[in-house]
Amino acid sequence: MSEAGFRDWKRYVTDDRWSEIYSDYQQRYVNNPRESDRKSAYLARLALLESGVRSARILDIGCSTGNFLRHLRRVIPAAALYGGDLMEKHLEECRSAPDLRDIEFTRMDILALPNGNPFDVIVANAVSVYFDKPEYELACRSICAALKPGGTFIGFELVFPGDKEQQFVEPSDAHPEGLKLELRSEDFVVAAFKKAGFAECTVSPFDIPIDLPPRESTQEEPDAHLYSRTERDPITNRRLLWRGPLFQPWAHICARRDSTS
Ligand SMILES: C[S@@+](CC[C@H](N)C(=O)[O-])C[C@H]1O[C@@H](n2cnc3c(N)ncnc32)[C@H](O)[C@@H]1O
Numbered sequence: 001m002s003e004a005g006f007r008d009w010k011r012y013v014t015d016d017r018w019s020e021i022y023s024d025y026q027q028r029y030v031n032n033p034r035e036s037d038r039k040s041a042y043l044a045r046l047a048l049l050e051s052g053v054r055s056a057r058i059l060d061i062g063c064s065t066g067n068f069l070r071h072l073r074r075v076i077p078a079a080a081l082y083g084g085d086l087m088e089k090h091l092e093e094c095r096s097a098p099d100l101r102d103i104e105f106t107r108m109d110i111l112a113l114p115n116g117n118p119f120d121v122i123v124a125n126a127v128s129v130y131f132d133k134p135e136y137e138l139a140c141r142s143i144c145a146a147l148k149p150g151g152t153f154i155g156f157e158l159v160f161p162g163d164k165e166q167q168f169v170e171p172s173d174a175h176p177e178g179l180k181l182e183l184r185s186e187d188f189v190v191a192a193f194k195k196a197g198f199a200e201c202t203v204s205p206f207d208i209p210i211d212l213p214p215r216e217s218t219q220e221e222p223d224a225h226l227y228s229r230t231e232r233d234p235i236t237n238r239r240l241l242w243r244g245p246l247f248q249p250w251a252h253i254c255a256r257r258d259s260t261s
Pocket of ligand 1: 061
């Protein structure tokens with residue numbers, strides 16, 4: 001528990017009960033990637049096509065049970081793939097999965113990534129949504145140092161266009177004392193990446209192409225009511241993503257490290 005009374009990310013990454021719940025949630029996406037993961041993989045492929053790199057090294061940090069890497073292998077078969085996370089149980093699950101045996105999994109903190117053997121692309125889907133501002137800026141510097149010059153970071157995060165930002169503490173069955181989510185502003189995110197040494201940073205709101213129906217919680221899935229659901233915006237007709245009472249401005253971040261430094 002943090003001083004402010006909610007649980008911060010340092011506690012949840014070592015919580016075995018949460019790791020089991022999250023692993024169960026991930027099961028449904030083993031062969032059927034989420035739309036946001038399809039887009040992250042597409043952005044990674046695009047970055048490599050643009051840079052002309054053929055045998056790339058790609059890290060998925062916060063890889064959880066490895067589903068994004070499964071998908072990435074189909075999209076970029078020639079790349080050498082690496083997975084990193086702080087959750088030991090999930091890393092063990094990845095290491096013992098026969099279909100992931102060609103991928104190296106290592107305990108890694110996105111705030112202090114190894115920088116001796118840099119990556120062409122680093123992806124982090126839904127990892128830094130729990131960090132406070134100094135931690136977020138630290139993550140940007142750590143990612144920058146772990147990328148080759150000209151390398152690309154792809155993130156999937158909660159980012160509002162412009163300068164709006166919001167904090168939200170979400171109590172759930174898995175985190176009864178509440179887990180704090182940081183909904184950042186595009187202005188802050190772009191500034192943090194540029195300050196860390198990235199030449200470019202773009203934030204693209206995620207336009208989910210499918211409907212996600214609301215879910216009722218059950219005894220087996222007590223937090224199902226908090227899974228993402230879509231509602232149509234009557235003005236733009238776009239699908240807006242909600243989670244319980246929270247509007248989620250999910251967006252893809254694409255940042256390119258300066259190629260000269
Ligand atoms: C919400 S889950 C997202 C998992 C996966 N990327 C996905 O999109 O399904 C966040 C993941 O990031 C990991 N994580 C949280 N803080 C981390 C940190 N500082 N360094 C590395 N991984 C971290 C967690 O253990 C968890 O697996």
